[in-house]
Amino acid sequence: MSSDYDSILQRLNEVPPGRERIAVFEELIRMADSNKDVPMAYDVRRDYCRLCCEEGAPEKGIVAFSWCLAQFDKDPQLDDEHSLIWQYKVILELIPIFHTVSRDQIVKLQEDMAKRLEHLGVSERTAHYYRSWNLMRMGDYDQALSYQETYMAMARDSMSDCKACEADRQVELLVRMHKDEEALKLAKPIMSGRMRCGEVPEFTNAHLVKALIRVGKEAEAVELAKSGYKIAHGERKYLGTIGDLLLVPIRVRDFQTGLRQITKHLPWVVDSAAGELKFRFLHAASLYFEAFAAQAPGKTIKIRLPESLGIAQEGDQYEAAALAEAFLKQAQEFAVLFNRRNGNTRYDQLIADNRVIAGLA
Amino acid sequence: MSSDQNFQVNLGGVIRLLSDHLYGGPEVFIRELLQNSVDAITARRKIDASYSGRIRVEVITSDRGNTVCVEDDGIGLTESEVHQFLATIGESSKSGDLSRGDFIGQFGIGLLSAFVVSDEITVLTQSARDSAQPVQWTGRANGTYAVTQLSQSLPVGTQVFLRSRPGKEEFFEPERVQELLRYFGHHLPWPIEFHSKGTVANITETAPWRQAFASDAQRRETLLRYGRATFGPEFLDAVPLRSETGSVDGVAFVLPFTASPASRHTHRVYLKNMLLTESAGSLLPEWAFFVRCVINADRLRPNAARDAFYKDDALEKTQQEIGRCLKDYLISLSQFDRRRLEQLIRLHYLPIKSLATEDEEFYRLFIRWLPFETTTGSVTLEEYFQSNKSLRYVKDVDQFRQIASVASAQGLCLFNGGYAYDAELLDKLPEEFPGHDIRPMEASELVQDFEELSLEESQQVFDLIKLADIVLQKYKCRVEARRFVPAELPALYTANNSARFLRSVEQSTEVADDMWSGILNNVAAAVGADGYAQLVLNFRNPLIRKLTEIPDKSLLKRIIEVLYLQSLLLGHYPLSSEERKILGSGLLGLIEHFLANE
Incomplete structure (x- = not known):
């Protein structure tokens, strides 16, 4: 059997990261499962989980992780607990972006991880960090801020995210709360390039352009949206980020850039299962067509739309206003679902905020 | 104090x-x-x-x-x-x-x-x-x-x-x-x-890429000789490089073997004409993993260890300019030396595809020459469109495998979009080939093209299908009967992405606790679709036709389950623990039945 593994493992080395790599991993998982080779199935799923989270297929990562966690609980020899819990952090971070996962489930999961962290012997800092993160994603900004202050007052430890990631989270919360000057001040080391990591400033740029526009620094926002897009455009996990950055070309009525980005990334929206990412891109797309229609009333636009979006028509020619409405409807459906899940109306505020950023208020 | x-x-x-x-x-x-x-x-x-x-x-x-x-x-x-x-x-x-x-x-x-x-x-x-x-x-x-x-x-x-x-x-x-x-x-x-x-x-000698030559052929020959002396292999070609930003000049050597994107090749780099390092990486754009270079840079900043350059704007612009040189080279091959281009594409289609996903202009120029895997072998779009007006592709390797043998037995040329960059490239085709009918399809759609049964045959197979639907309901699998080739294949199992995802969710919920099971089901709900797979019984197959004559329902039930499980195994699907049990008991039951009737 090992020779079968070898030939697939060899292929893993040959394919670039992306969907094909995911498919090769799935083949390996199937083979290990068929062989009832639990240690192999575990190792492959663990790597597959990381890859899926990186490649913007978090739903697959979550499924693989839950399998690993259940196996680990049965047989702790399968993995190093520290590295398993580290991946748990990644998963916990991704769970709230699914509109179908309930608030109660998110809280239960976060407390399950808190217990495991305690078992690992680390402080409650990381648990607080994720409480803050989840509350922010669910729109409870004041409570999120309170947990943020708590964890920031505690000493960092081996389970803490890197400083750049932590700063990114803090900046996002401040921007969501419209504390823009404070956010920009905090983000200075990120903006100057002194503080960075694998995902920062990629994620952070999406928050910063909003803050810059609201404090009147439009030219800086335009530059940041450009450079931000450049570093994020190739990775599906940044779909929401790309949607946020798109608000800037819409604001300055750079319709060519907007159209190029929408055409390129709409297929990702179709493939994605994460409601939050879909919402952010779909809403930006609706604002694009709204701005386009306002600029040239009655004008049609030619664009290639993925069929499964349910909007595409023969001939690819559309009324911009009709597209704006169709995309808004889809975005609003997600907003309603998230508001219901979160028990508040924060998504209405996000919609209103986006309109201001896009210059459509 | x-x-x-x-x-x-x-x-x-x-x-x-x-x-x-x-x-x-x-x-x-x-x-x-x-x-x-x-x-x-x-x-x-x-x-x-x-x-x-x-x-x-x-x-x-x-x-x-x-x-x-x-x-x-x-x-x-x-x-x-x-x-x-x-x-x-x-x-x-x-x-x-x-x-x-x-x-x-x-x-x-x-x-x-x-x-x-x-x-x-x-x-x-x-x-x-x-x-x-x-x-x-x-x-x-x-x-x-x-x-x-x-x-x-x-x-x-x-x-x-x-x-x-x-x-x-x-x-x-x-x-x-x-x-x-x-x-x-x-x-x-x-x-x-x-x-x-x-x-x-x-000691000193003018760098070969700066020397004057009587002809292009002589320059190429000299540079290739230099490439061999520097790196070893007999390279396929030598491409002069120039970037204004980093004041860079040099030569890129096209590898004579297929390189994987993971195996980053290193380059020999001179700084102001002094050798800086022989192991520089990150000098080229990501997609350019099919060359090794010797370059001199006058204005890039080396790091303290002097084995690479600082990642600053100048380096980024230089990468773009070197990328531009390589792109221009490929374009000029497309205009003046198709034979060499074909040779190069055979070895290095992957980096070229990668560039084509990033660069619209390049995509338009090259897409027709790039090879794709299909159920009838590797073809370029240029070859394919000579005799076809429509094109169907599946977006992942698994679906392609499920139906490749059936599709090719039917003479259907189906494109595999599951390999790196292919789905993205194929998605853009309708714009490039207006007037052609090009679209992605799910493996299960292929079934729709299978030959329908006559009214009489449908009546004949009615009870079998009804029973099979009931038996396979618990596996979230629907059953229907059609005629298709190859006739030797009794049944074809197809599962689209969401069906396969649902299978993986079921595998995880089998071992997960209540909290996780609930979460997994909710995540699965976000993926949407009913997640039903499909088993198509082949009415051309004599065994399937015989099944319609078996009155013993419990025997038939076992046969249906075994057929289903065999189709899963053919598609390399791992069986769940329950499926394994059924496979075991189903086979044993059939043996018992066979022995009893002997």
Whole structure:
């Protein structure tokens, strides 16, 4: 059997990261499962989980992780607990972006991880960090801020995210709360390039352009949206980020850039299962067509739309206003679902905020 | 109360650290000394443009150990400069008023590297500045030094003498010194003479990519020979490179074998014509993993270890400009040398596809020549569209595998969009080929094209299908009957993405606790679709037709389950624990039934 593994493992080395790599991993998982080779199935799923989270297929990562966690609980020899819990952090971070996962489930999961962290012997800092993160994603900004202050007052430890990631989270919360000057001040080391990591400033740029526009620094926002897009455009996990950055070309009525980005990334929206990412891109797309229609009333636009979006028509020619409405409807459906899940109306505020950023208020 | 104290610095320790971590190895002392000479010449030319420099290196052999002397006729140092730059670690004569960008190294810092191979360094120097007196500086590895004003006159310039320290004699052998001079300084713009045992050798030679040639063919041949000598392989082609931003020029060699994106190839890099490293990465755009390069950069900033460049705007622009050179090369092949382009695409379609996903213009030019896997083998779109107006593709390898054999048995050419970049490239086709009917499909759609049964046949198979639907309901699998080739295949199992995802969710919920099961089901709900797979029974298959005649429902049930499980195994699907149980009991039941009837 090992020779079968070898030939697939060899292929893993040959394919670039992306969907094909995911498919090769799935083949390996199937083979290990068929062989009832639990240690192999575990190792492959663990790597597959990381890859899926990186490649913007978090739903697959979550499924693989839950399998690993259940196996680990049965047989702790399968993995190093520290590295398993580290991946748990990644998963916990991704769970709230699914509109179908309930608030109660998110809280239960976060407390399950808190217990495991305690078992690992680390402080409650990381648990607080994720409480803050989840509350922010669910729109409870004041409570999120309170947990943020708590964890920031505690000493960092081996389970803490890197400083750049932590700063990114803090900046996002401040921007969501419209504390823009404070956010920009905090983000200075990120903006100057002194503080960075694998995902920062990629994620952070999406928050910063909003803050810059609201404090009147439009030219800086335009530059940041450009450079931000450049570093994020190739990775599906940044779909929401790309949607946020798109608000800037819409604001300055750079319709060519907007159209190029929408055409390129709409297929990702179709493939994605994460409601939050879909919402952010779909809403930006609706604002694009709204701005386009306002600029040239009655004008049609030619664009290639993925069929499964349910909007595409023969001939690819559309009324911009009709597209704006169709995309808004889809975005609003997600907003309603998230508001219901979160028990508040924060998504209405996000919609209103986006309109201001896009210059459509 | 506190008082400020000075650190005690152990020079020997510092040098060992430099040797182990900052410098690549002891041999870099040659590079550092050459750098000082080149920089001194550059500085002198700043005050006297008509002056042209030269460097002379000599190995003086002796029974007490060989001595290396490196001599230049550059700007030289005054006594105060000697104190300042040679006696203070970290000071450099090149950080002052002269523009830093013109120099390669940092004089005092570079000279330190000589202590890695020598316990004592002597520098004789005569500054080009008026009225300066010649000076001798002798520095020792223990951190002491002496400066003496010389009474005799010296020519303008600097001579550095090193005698080998015990254990480092190999670096003072004439052959080794000459080899190192060539290695580092082969393409320097000033003549370097190497003297040893009465012989003189010229070290420098114009870089081959800068030489003039009588014809393109001659240039290509010379560059390929150079590529072979530098890296080993017989390269497929040589592409001249030029970037204004980093003031970069050089040559890219097209690999004669298929490279994987993971195996990043390294490049030989010269900085201001001095060899910087042979293992530079990250010089090229991500997609350009099909070449190895030799380049010279005049304006990029090397890092402290001198094995790569700082990731700054200049490097990014340089990468783009080098990318542009490679792209132009490919475009010119498409216009003037299709045969070589085809050869190149056969080996390097992956980087070309990668570029085509990023670059619209390139996509339009190249898409028709790129190969795709189909159920009838590898084809290019140019070949395919000669006799077809419609194109169907599946977006992942699994679906392709499920239906490849059936599709090809039916003579259907189906494209596999599951390999790297392919789905993205195929998605854009309708724009490029208007008037063609191009769209992705799910494996299950293929079934829709299978031949329908006649009314009579449908009636015949009705009970079987109804029973099969009930039996396979628990596996979330629907059943129908059609006619398709190959006739030997009794049943075809197809599952689209969401069905396969749902299978993985079920596998995880089987082992997960209640909390996770709930979450998994909710995540699955976000993926949407009912997740039903499909089993198509083949009415052309004699076994399936026979099944319609079996009245024993419990026997039929077992056969249906075994058929389903066999189809899963054919598609490389792992069986769940329940499915395994059923496969076991189903087979045993069939054997029992067979034996009872015997």
